[in-house]
Amino acid sequence: MSELEQEQLPVVAILTIDDEKDLFRGNRENFVDLLQTGKEMGFLVYIVTVKDLKLDARRIIGYRYQFEQNIWQQEWFPLPQVIYNRIPLREDEMQPPVIKKIVDLVTHPTIRLFNPFFFNKWHLFEWLKKSRTTKQFIPSTQRLTTPIHLGKMLHKHPFLFLKPESGKAGVGIMTLRVNPTKALKFRLKIQDKKKNVSYKCATITKLWTRIRKQASQHNYIVQQGILLASIDRRPFDLRVLVQKNGKGQWDITGVGARVAGSLSITTHVPRGGSIDDPEKLLTSIFGIEQSKRILIRTKNAALIIARQIERGSGQTLGEMSMDLGVDASGGIWFFEANAKPMKFDEPHIRKRSLERIFQYSTFLAKPSG
Structure with missing residues (x-):
């Protein structure tokens, strides 16, 4: 130089x-x-x-x-x-x-x-709902407000996720399933800091009391549960790192896969999840040609979503990691974006991610940047 x-x-x-x-x-x-x-x-x-x-x-x-x-x-x-x-x-x-x-x-x-601030989950979904191009990737999402609203959501979607708006590393996430044929028809599964807890009950009132106790003072969103593609009955999602490059444009730095632990609600590695190769996982389910198409669509979706999140936030953003799911028919779903990405364990993604921070910094510092 x-x-x-x-x-x-x-x-x-x-x-x-x-x-x-x-x-x-x-x-x-x-x-x-x-x-x-x-x-x-x-x-x-x-x-x-x-x-x-x-x-x-x-x-x-x-x-x-x-x-x-x-x-x-x-x-x-x-x-x-x-x-x-x-x-x-x-x-x-x-x-x-x-x-x-x-x-x-x-x-x-x-x-x-x-990246001045952490993202709020509710704001993310609000921003993404505003654009026709990103709305298609969003599971049905509402704020958790009353037992009546929760009951209506359950009527439409018998499998739900409940997530804290300002959560981190999967702490406090709950899943909720309803089976009308059983006496204790509501089944709530709670992911705590160290373990998972299951709770069954017969009425929406009792269910609501347990959810409110768990949620404490935190605001929650309630979201349609998506049945993800899975390997050996362990669902997986794709972790995508999107960063701006030296030209100030959003670019894909890398895509990893995270497979859920056998007892875990989420795919987080500290909870028993494991790192795997996305192409290998997708190919084993969808075959070579379709898996290539799914990966291309995943990357395109991540770039469109990143642009819309930046537009919605009104702030200058330079990077974000995203959790994107692939369902059994190859459909792509957005679950989460993180404004302070954790480091990727895949060495080639990690190296490029560090370099991109400085390439984008050079762009930002230019008078026209």
Whole structure:
């Protein structure tokens, strides 16, 4: 890389929040990978906390990783041109000083921030319902409001998912099935932090009481259950990483597959789910030709959905991971998008995902970006 090219590369800061014990919060392994990739690509990149990011200063305190000594070191850095938001938790992001700093960054004349906030599940479905091109991928979804509304949904769809609007890693998700031929016709399955709990009851009133107790103060959505394609009676979904490239356009970074654990409601790996090859799984069910068509349709759907989510959010977005399901007839369904994607375990996807962050940062920092 020439000196001229190096001079044109923006200073990139990774935003998190401070921590009394550990200097700052967040996934250390991810931060090290980002700093390593940035360094290899010729960028000046560092970690900064919301507290230390003083927007009226010329230099600010940040953290760099010393690979030789295996330690984090505090240093002075120039103010960044691009900020990558990796504040780890929703509750961190909802603190008033953090909200204020993010709002200040969104309107800042020289600093570009992308992915300012976590997504809310209800908002995602509202945005996607507004477009004819994305509406087709959405299972019937409503807010969980009253037992009467829940009963109506069950009448239309005897299999439902109940999901917290601001959930993470599948915690608090419930499934609900109705079998009118049985005395205890409602069956509720709850995915807790460590285990699954099943509950059977005869009336919608008792069911509602149990759901409200589980949901506590959290807002929930209720969604039509989709019977996904499965291997050995274990359903799987496709995990798609969509990022903007060096031209500022949405692109597919990679597609992985996650197979549900034998007792799990969801396909999350920490809950017994496993990583697999999407092409292999699809081919075993649909055959070579149809599986190729399904993968192409999945990628096209992910790009259309990403554009509509960005449009709906009104914010500058640079990446998101998506959970897309394929049903038994090859239909594609959207379940979830995450504005702070977890790292992909597939090495080729991981490498490209790290590089794309910096390619897009270069685009963002251009005067026309």
